[in-house]
Amino acid sequence: MLSRLVFVSASALKSSGPLGAGLVQASRSLHTSSQSLAPVPPLPEKGGKVRHGIIPEELFQLLYPKTGVTGPYMLGTGLLVYLLSKEIYVINHETLVVASIGAIAVYGIKKFGPSVAAFADKLNEEKVAKAQEVKDLAMSSLTQAIEDEKKEQWRVEGRSVLFDAKRNNVAMLLETNYRERIHMVTNEVKRRLDYQIALQHLHRRMEQEHMVSWVEKNVVGSITPQQEKESIAKCITDLKALAKATQAKAAV
Amino acid sequence: MTLSLFNQFASPVLLGIPLIALAILLPWTLLPSPANRWLTNRLLSLQGSFIGGFTKQLVLPLNPGGHKWALLFTSLMVYLITINLLGLLPYTFTPTTQLSLNMGLAIPLWLATVIIGMRNQPTHSLAHFLPEGTPTLLIPVLVIIETISLFIRPLALGVRLTANLTAGHLLIHLIAMATNVLFPLMPSVAILTGTLLLLLTLLEIAVAMIQAYVFVLLLSLYLQENV
Numbered sequence: 001m002l003s004r005l006v007f008v009s010a011s012a013l014k015s016s017g018p019l020g021a022g023l024v025q026a027s028r029s030l031h032t033s034s035q036s037l038a039p040v041p042p043l044p045e046k047g048g049k050v051r052h053g054i055i056p057e058e059l060f061q062l063l064y065p066k067t068g069v070t071g072p073y074m075l076g077t078g079l080l081v082y083l084l085s086k087e088i089y090v091i092n093h094e095t096l097v098v099a100s101i102g103a104i105a106v107y108g109i110k111k112f113g114p115s116v117a118a119f120a121d122k123l124n125e126e127k128v129a130k131a132q133e134v135k136d137l138a139m140s141s142l143t144q145a146i147e148d149e150k151k152e153q154w155r156v157e158g159r160s161v162l163f164d165a166k167r168n169n170v171a172m173l174l175e176t177n178y179r180e181r182i183h184m185v186t187n188e189v190k191r192r193l194d195y196q197i198a199l200q201h202l203h204r205r206m207e208q209e210h211m212v213s214w215v216e217k218n219v220v221g222s223i224t225p226q227q228e229k230e231s232i233a234k235c236i237t238d239l240k241a242l243a244k245a246t247q248a249k250a251a252v
Numbered sequence: 253m254t255l256s257l258f259n260q261f262a263s264p265v266l267l268g269i270p271l272i273a274l275a276i277l278l279p280w281t282l283l284p285s286p287a288n289r290w291l292t293n294r295l296l297s298l299q300g301s302f303i304g305g306f307t308k309q310l311v312l313p314l315n316p317g318g319h320k321w322a323l324l325f326t327s328l329m330v331y332l333i334t335i336n337l338l339g340l341l342p343y344t345f346t347p348t349t350q351l352s353l354n355m356g357l358a359i360p361l362w363l364a365t366v367i368i369g370m371r372n373q374p375t376h377s378l379a380h381f382l383p384e385g386t387p388t389l390l391i392p393v394l395v396i397i398e399t400i401s402l403f404i405r406p407l408a409l410g411v412r413l414t415a416n417l418t419a420g421h422l423l424i425h426l427i428a429m430a431t432n433v434l435f436p437l438m439p440s441v442a443i444l445t446g447t448l449l450l451l452l453t454l455l456e457i458a459v460a461m462i463q464a465y466v467f468v469l470l471l472s473l474y475l476q477e478n479v
Contacts, residue, residue, distance in 0.1 A: 040289055047293075093428035094342040096446070100428075100453045101340060120294035123301055127291065 053109070257425055261349050261418065275347050279334035303330065310472055317372075317479040321472070328357070329468040336417060336460030340424075340453070349421060351414045358409035361471050366402070369478025377478055409470060416463045420456040427452060 049057040055072070063071040083089040264271040284296050292300070307326045311319055332348065339346025347353050369377035381398040382391065427449045434442040 037288075043289070043291075043293060093425060093432045096428040096431050096449060097342045097424060097453075100446070100450050101342070103450065104453055104457070116298070117294055120297045120301075123297045124291050 053106075257422065257429075260345070260421060260425065263350065264345050272345070272347055272350075275345050276335075276353075278338065279331055282334060282338075283330065310468070314472065314476055315479065318472075318475050321475055324361075325468050325472055328471075329464055332413075332464035332467060333461055336464055337457065339417065339421070340456055340460060346417060346421065348413055349418045351410060354410035354413045355406070358413075358467075359406045362406040362409065362474060365471070365474040365478045368475075372479070380477060405470075405474065409467060413463050413467055416459055420452075420459055423452060424449070424456060 051057055051060060060072050063075070067074070084091070264275070284299060286292070286300065287296065303326055306329060307322050310325055310329075311322045314321070335346060335348050338344055339348070366377070381395050381402075383394070383398075386394050427445060431442050431445040431449060434445060
């Protein structure tokens, strides 16, 4: 804890002017880490290993070669007994306070420790997940953009086919239009010619009828009454003769 | 016996050097400062989430003028909680049991809120002296009462914190002493008293955190009225 005080004040001192620069050079033999800040070295995954919650594992490793497995425990027990017997540590009401607070602390850590650690880990994971989500979204949108671009390129290849089809369409339209107009023209011309023909027929018929009626009129007009009588008398004699012949034929 | 009970509250001095300065500085060394990393260790993430959540919840009812106080409130809260909880350990000295420290925190902060209120919106601040809907006859009496209640606020803030913590510490010591004395005489009663001590310690942990929170909450309420 107080070492942190030293670190912070030392770093503040190092960055302050000429005194700081001189300090850095003078204390170079004591430097343990390199002086660059980036890349930041990764944090260890788990904290230092401890036994029984407080005592670092390193102590046990330190004493193992000389005193074996029970060494640190013997050390602890001996220390405790020495302190108690010499009354360097006096047992009074504060000991009970230690006991009660210690019991509560141990119970609390054992019960709520894992869940609090999980919560802290979840905070970090959420941070990472958010950034990961942004990255994944960017990647997926970029791959989607690549695929869209490829599709557009394929479409461009088909463009000439499209243009040919369109050209054919247009040509067909033009052709149809042309044919229609030709038909229309033909029809119109035919109508006009038919009209002329009908007109001529009419003329001729009218002329014929007019001529026939004129001839009739003239012939009828040219029949004199004398001629009429003669023709009637002739008709009567003819009829009589014919009657006679018929009667004779019938009698035979 | 009585002397030794109150000895724990005497400001510790070693060879003429007041050690209360060390006791006051202790929380700063215990709390980790944010590192220049994106993903930090568990302690730092927990601290960050606690501070963030607390500040958001405290500053929510304040209007933007009061947001300047966010840093002060949060750091005061963290400071008081740390000091109070550390004081529950044996053989430690709790600075917040000293009335001088608590009044030194309460009076300037309360006075600041009152002065801010009086300077920026004097009518609104003076209007606090008369609650709405009071009968006309009671107005003079009520104004006097409200003035007294205004001036008692810093006293209440300071004394509340001091009294709670001092009483808690005293109780813990008394009951521990009782258990100690009873143990050779009547062990069963001593065990009962020991259980009482356990429960009391739990209570004291709660009280330590709650008193710190109440201190800061009341200050934020006073600020809300005035800013």
